[in-house]
Amino acid sequence: MNVINTAYDYKNDKFANLLGIEITEAGNGMAKGQLALKPHCKNALGTAHGGVMFALLDVVAACAAFRDNQVRVVEFSHINYIKIPPRETTLHAEVRLHQTFYHDTRETYVGNITDDEETLICSIEIFAKIISTNLESKVDAGRR
Numbered sequence: 001m002n003v004i005n006t007a008y009d010y011k012n013d014k015f016a017n018l019l020g021i022e023i024t025e026a027g028n029g030m031a032k033g034q035l036a037l038k039p040h041c042k043n044a045l046g047t048a049h050g051g052v053m054f055a056l057l058d059v060v061a062a063c064a065a066f067r068d069n070q071v072r073v074v075e076f077s078h079i080n081y082i083k084i085p086p087r088e089t090t091l092h093a094e095v096r097l098h099q100t101f102y103h104d105t106r107e108t109y110v111g112n113i114t115d116d117e118e119t120l121i122c123s124i125e126i127f128a129k130i131i132s133t134n135l136e137s138k139v140d141a142g143r144r
Contacts, residue, residue, distance in 0.1 A: 008066035016059045019052060023063050029097030031063035036090045048085050048121075057111050057124045061095040064109060071132040072107065079124045089115040095126070105130050 008024050010016055019041060019112040035041065035056045038143040057079070065072040085091060095111030109126040 001020065008062045010059060010063055013059060013062075014056065017058045019055060021056055021059050023060065024036040025068075026063040029064055029067065031097065032061070032092070033096045034090050034092050037085070042087075046087055048091065050081060053081070053091065053122055054079055054124075056091055056093045056113065057095060057126075057128075058133055059135075061109050061111060061124075061126050062091045064084075064095045064097060064111075065107070071129050072128040072130050075106075075127045075129050077124055077126040079122055081122045082101075083119060083121050085113075085115045085119075085121045087112055089117075091115065091121065095124070098125075 002067075008026075010021070013021075019035060020038060021035050023031060023033045035052070037048055041049060044048055060078075061074075086125060091113050092115070093111060093113045096106045096111050096112045100107050107128045107130070109128065110124070111126070112123045113121040115121055125142045
């Protein structure tokens with residue numbers, strides 16, 4: 001059984017729910033998730049929309065980053081689209097903390113998406129900034 005230990009309230013993320021993103025594992029600076037490619041996730045060519053793949057990685061990264069009662073936000077990210085996934089597949093994403101630097105105020109995360117055959121579809125590098133050490137107040141304020 002996989003453990004989901006994240007302070008990010010992904011079950012209340014309306015956009016993630018709209019797309020159908022499911023978190024399958026999270027904890028200790030890493031997270032995994034998946035998304036079945038349904039018609040609303042495809043572009044005009046019938047393949048996975050690039051924005052959907054980015055959104056999957058973004059939600060999984062949030063689950064990896066929200067820990068230790070600290071709020072982190074993305075400063076910038078870089079995604080590499082490597083291969084078009086099969087039209088009928090589930091996208092599997094994994095994101096991990098890679099490095100902490102600048103006096104523990106910045107972090108990098110690396111991640112990727114694979115298909116059902118474990119073929120690499122895309123990769124991402126995310127640079128995040130720690131903006132607060134009071135996660136509860138930020139989350140509560142966002143719900144108002």
